[in-house]
Amino acid sequence: MDGFAGLAPYWWWLIAALALATAEIVAPGVFLIWLGAAAAVAGILTALLGLPLLGQVIVFAVASVAGVYAARRWFQRNPGISPDPLLNDRAGQLIGMLVTVVEPIAADRGRVRVGDGVWNAAGIDAVPGETVRVIGAHGTTLLVERI
Template sequence: MDAFFSQLEFWHWFAFAVLLIIVDVATGANFLFLWGGIAAAFVGVLLLIMPKMGWEYQLMIFGLGVMSSILVWFFFLRKHKPATDQPKLNLRNEQYIDRVFNLDEPIVNGRGKIRVGDTWWKVKGADLPQGTKIKVVAVDGVILIVEKVE
């Protein structure tokens, strides 16, 4: 195994980079393999500049390059969320904010329940009797924060 790795040359890394990028495009992996391809190309450039670099350092730089580029991409995506016409599509509980419902179970000690479609939701708010019209004003995890509708 040592003989295999000790014969790595810069063009091996460039070929590996191209292969990873082709795999990313062919599978639609959403840039997962692209970062490995960029890291492999970077190691190829380093090996071109420093041809005596040991294979251990090459693999270490490749691994660190993949991990760091994925982390950078992750934090970039968190800051730059793509624009969408349905921003609450997969945030079911937030879809109920500003909607009005009837209280199905009274709010006692700040807790009660409403029925939305075929699902029961816990609600939190001021104590109110059953049947009161309430409006969802916020969400706390899976609990809807409600206020009485005047």
């Protein structure tokens, strides 16, 4: 059965698969590739079985859900190892750094200068101008000690 522009329906699925795979390469997100694979499955089954349009759409939908679900489970079980595990943990990156007290730290409250910013700090009592070391973090509050 000829589809739009004289192409058999399975060709449209295979073209869609190629377009989705290309979109994944251009804008990677590890999602479109699974929809592209589902479109390829729909195209191949349409070519082999001569599925009607409703059957094609159902195959595509089921293959899409199955592919995305399987990929999601695989990525949860096999997380990528980052070359910088603290990349999105700004407070964690500061551990060990020497910082300057800008507001007195008393009763576990104060402020320290980190680069061009100021962070809340808790720990030992310290006066402005004193240098302290970051030993940890609790949320956005740095835990500090004397050096």
